Amino acid sequence: WYQRRVRGGMRFRCFGDLDAPDWILKEISVVSKVSAIKVRLVCAQISNRLSGGTVDFDKIAKDFNILEDTSELKASIAALHFILRSAAKYDVAPETVSLELQQLGLPKEHSESIVRVYQQQREKLRDEFQKSTLKLNKLKSMDWRLDFIVSSNDLKVVYNSFYCNYVNRKSLFPTIYFLKSTG
Numbered sequence: 001w002y003q004r005r006v007r008g009g010m011r012f013r014c015f016g017d018l019d020a021p022d023w024i025l026k027e028i029s030v031v032s033k034v035s036a037i038k039v040r041l042v043c044a045q046i047s048n049r050l051s052g053g054t055v056d057f058d059k060i061a062k063d064f065n066i067l068e069d070t071s072e073l074k075a076s077i078a079a080l081h082f083i084l085r086s087a088a089k090y091d092v093a094p095e096t097v098s099l100e101l102q103q104l105g106l107p108k109e110h111s112e113s114i115v116r117v118y119q120q121q122r123e124k125l126r127d128e129f130q131k132s133t134l135k136l137n138k139l140k141s142m143d144w145r146l147d148f149i150v151s152s153n154d155l156k157v158v159y160n161s162f163y164c165n166y167v168n169r170k171s172l173f174p175t176i177y178f179l180k181s182t183g
Helices: 020-033 036-050 057-063 070-089 094-103 108-131
Strands: 143-148 159-167 177-178
Touching: 020 070, 036 057, 036 108, 057 070, 070 108, 070 159, 094 108, 108 177
Parallel strands: none
Antiparallel strands: 143 159, 159 177
């Protein structure tokens, strides 16, 4: 109801208002083969990993024992990881995540299992992502001055002016830029 078509695809809030990646669509059909309870257990392990904890990969492999191929197992884990991480990253409402996963073809029970874990871990995931975000210090103050040299016996080339930049007053060494005379 809130999505619109763009160039042959739909926009999904849980993927940053972009179309769902093709590999996610493929893996949703694979995840659908596993019971909803096992999907919830695996999502709990994945959210634990996303929030800075450890993952018991043997337990995940045991929960997903229906998948014989290890590449399918890894791809399914990656898909659930991507879904949980993206939903938390874009701070999507749990109801929206459930609705969008169902629109992508995931059964209602499975999407509710994923959303249940997401709902429980949402704030913890957001806090963890906030900690790992690149942060730059704020510029507290800036001082500058412009000096003009008319002539000098010490310099062979006379610069018209130079710009002295003190980004931080505590710094002993300012950044100095010389502007060469053109005339």
